[in-house]
Amino acid sequence: MVVNARRLSEWLRTESGSAALLVAVTIVALLWANSAIGDSYTELWHTELGIVFGEHDFEMSLHHWINDGLMVVFFFVIGLEVRQEFAVGSLRDRRRAMVPLVAGVIGVIVPAAIYLAIAGRDAVDGWGVVVGTDTAFLLGALAIVGPRMSNQLRIFLLTLTVVDDFLAVSIIGVVYTEDLQIVPLLIAVAGLVGLWLLSRTSEWRSAPYVILVIVVWAATLASGVHPSLAGMAAGLLVPARPTERGHVESAKTLFRDYWQSPQATVARTARRGLARSISVNQRLHDVLRAPVSLFVVPVFALANAGIYLGGGVLGEAFTSTITWGVIVGLVIGKFAGIGLGTWLAIRAGLGRLPDGVGPGSVLGGAALSGIGFTVSLLIIGLAFTDGDDAAKATVGVLAAMVLATALGWTIFSRARVKWGETSADLPVTLDPPVDVTSDHIRGPADAPLTVVEFMDFECPFCARTTGMWKDVHAHFGDRVRYIVRHLPIHEYHPHAFLAATAAEAAARQGKFWEMHDILFANQAELEAEHLLAYAEQLELDMNRFVIDLESEEVATLIVANEESANVSGARGTPTFFLNGRRHRGPHDARTLIAALEAGSETESAARRRS
Structure with a gap:
């Protein structure tokens, strides 16, 4: 029941x-x-x-x-x-x-x-x-x-x-x-002005807004409007x-404080930090x-x-x-x-x-x-x-x-x-499928579970930044593989495409994942001089790196990833595909683990029925 x-x-x-x-x-x-x-x-x-x-x-x-x-x-x-x-x-x-x-x-x-x-x-x-x-x-x-x-x-x-x-x-x-009353109407207008002024401040608590809304409602009702x-x-x-990523990081620190010291005052501070984010x-x-x-x-x-x-x-x-x-x-x-x-x-x-x-x-x-x-x-x-x-x-x-x-x-x-309009949505299937010869893969190439992320090196919520992938891998071990494809959001992240070319240039010397991790660790520093410094840190052949960084062939690889995102229905970062299907909803590690396990159980049941 x-x-x-x-x-x-x-x-x-x-x-x-x-x-x-x-x-x-x-x-x-x-x-x-x-x-x-x-x-x-x-x-x-x-x-x-x-x-x-x-x-x-x-x-x-x-x-x-x-x-x-x-x-x-x-x-x-x-x-x-x-x-x-x-x-x-x-x-x-x-x-x-x-x-x-x-x-x-x-x-x-x-x-x-x-x-x-x-x-x-x-x-x-x-x-x-x-x-x-x-x-x-x-x-x-x-x-x-x-x-x-x-x-x-x-x-x-x-x-x-x-x-x-x-x-x-x-x-x-x-x-x-009907029957407009001027004084209550002026009070309602004043309340709305108060809401506007409050919205211009850094006030993050809900209570002041709610109080003003109640005042506006009562005054408007009395005014006849x-x-x-x-x-x-x-x-x-x-x-x-x-x-904003900074507010999320701050909330994470406060919750760590509570985990280390589970007291009422610390819990209240953590709740406020979470609300503020x-x-x-x-x-x-x-x-x-x-x-x-x-x-x-x-x-x-x-x-x-x-x-x-x-x-x-x-x-x-x-x-x-x-x-x-x-x-x-x-x-x-x-x-x-x-x-x-x-x-x-x-x-x-x-x-x-x-x-x-x-x-x-x-x-x-x-x-x-x-x-x-x-x-x-x-x-x-x-x-x-x-x-x-x-x-x-x-x-x-x-x-x-x-x-x-x-x-x-x-x-x-x-x-x-x-008209064959069986759907009114973006595509949900990864296109093209994972290719072990061209895609960048972490984990066993033949792992039964697959996570593909379309990412942007300036995206503050991509998996490398949030640590999501570490938790997924810790749960599944060698049963899961992780693939990234580039989707630089040019409108909001002006350095993302250049950072992607640096990762692909490093890939030509076998250091894609090393460059990938450095770029995410330094999201605020992705100018050309920074990328050259990262290449030196990885001890890459600098002449070859610079040539690859500016090559049309490398740029074409990133454009191909963008086209893959478009035909697969990815419109922002991060977008995840689990076993070839676009994931909707939250993309925290717990949710993705549950979705992968549910998909694995469904496939096993289908095989048993066949």
Whole structure:
């Protein structure tokens, strides 16, 4: 029972699991609202809850606490994700970001225009219902109906939904704001300025950011502006940065202190050092991601999806322009808008599709973007004061979920058969395979287990720097061999290519691994004069070394390694291939050892079956 509960918990944390949870909660809400005890559903969410401070009180219905309180955490997490994308993700590269950026903008405009064309006379304020995409549902549906491997498409769609969510939240904050109160609004702005100033300092603790976010939320709520905008804005102001090797080394030293002296004060210092090595943004996102997907959004769905469908409501809905405006706006509008935006961006030369992603996969993802749910239900509560109109719009959102998923499944199936798009991801197989005559190998050449690393001599997290390979070799001994191939990251590591030529020049005198180790031990000193000094230290023939260092043949070897990385799906360093398959996820020694052992057991089982 404990094992099954653990497996269920792990599955719910996956994208398909969280989507299934939302579907289940939505069904529960509908059944509850339409059951014999349906009145209790309405009564529960209208229960008044409040906080009292002396003569002052802060009171709202449970429904408002969820929509204006809990959901702020949801939008705060979206803001954190957007900031991460700009700092270390796909939005950092302008050319990679332009196609989903344009597609996201047009994917908001077209659905709104379609809704207004169909339902504008009856409920003009409802156009905001069709502008947003539910990221959790989208990724869950992609995991179920999309290609088996779709990581590159997933990144494309995530970037697109970042734009989509940002515009949707901005619309909520600007369009659906009433009774604006200036003083609380100024306090909220001051809180946001405080967050910005805090982000400009070296403050690494989470508490000051969290306190300011709470102040901004309360002030925004009192101002009349919907607090979702405050959540998004606050998340955007929490700093994100790449992990720096120096901070990791410092944390390692602190943990060594604790290992030698396991006392409470030393443990607290070590925890602080570990926290300091990771950006505030990443830490808050990691803490909040699971509660948001497993609690906040399901509770929101439970409170908002339960509409009464009796008394002819369902029949009236499907004859209403509001319902059809929502359905056509979400299903056709999102599909057409994102598809058109992608085509226009590529045609204008603003960017290109991610490697491994075909047009059929993009159209399938565009279809799934018609799943509005979370943002759509939130806007329904703001846009419609008439309960019947709100019910009609909610029916439209729920119907659009089903239709958009079916359309996405149909397009993915068609793309698989007609265009051969069986994957929407980078290649995962090492190409070319290991060649014992040309690759640099540590360990027995015929070892049954193989670790290949695409590395860069300036990469602070490659295996020689982290010591990962030593632990793997200590565990497997002569059962494993280690191969490195060059992948200099020219944009960020200007000396990496020259360092790679030095290693290959040393290889021509039988000293590749010796030069490899020296280069990693001196990553900050990789200028030409340093490389010559290292060659002298290894007692190489200097004339031959200089000739090889400048030879076109040696440069060609490194370019061949870069081409191997490209066709094998390696886009950064370090990238590991275990027994010829690209490894995903953490690349610490314990994880790689477990992956190698799992792969070895799978191969042994396959041989026994044959």
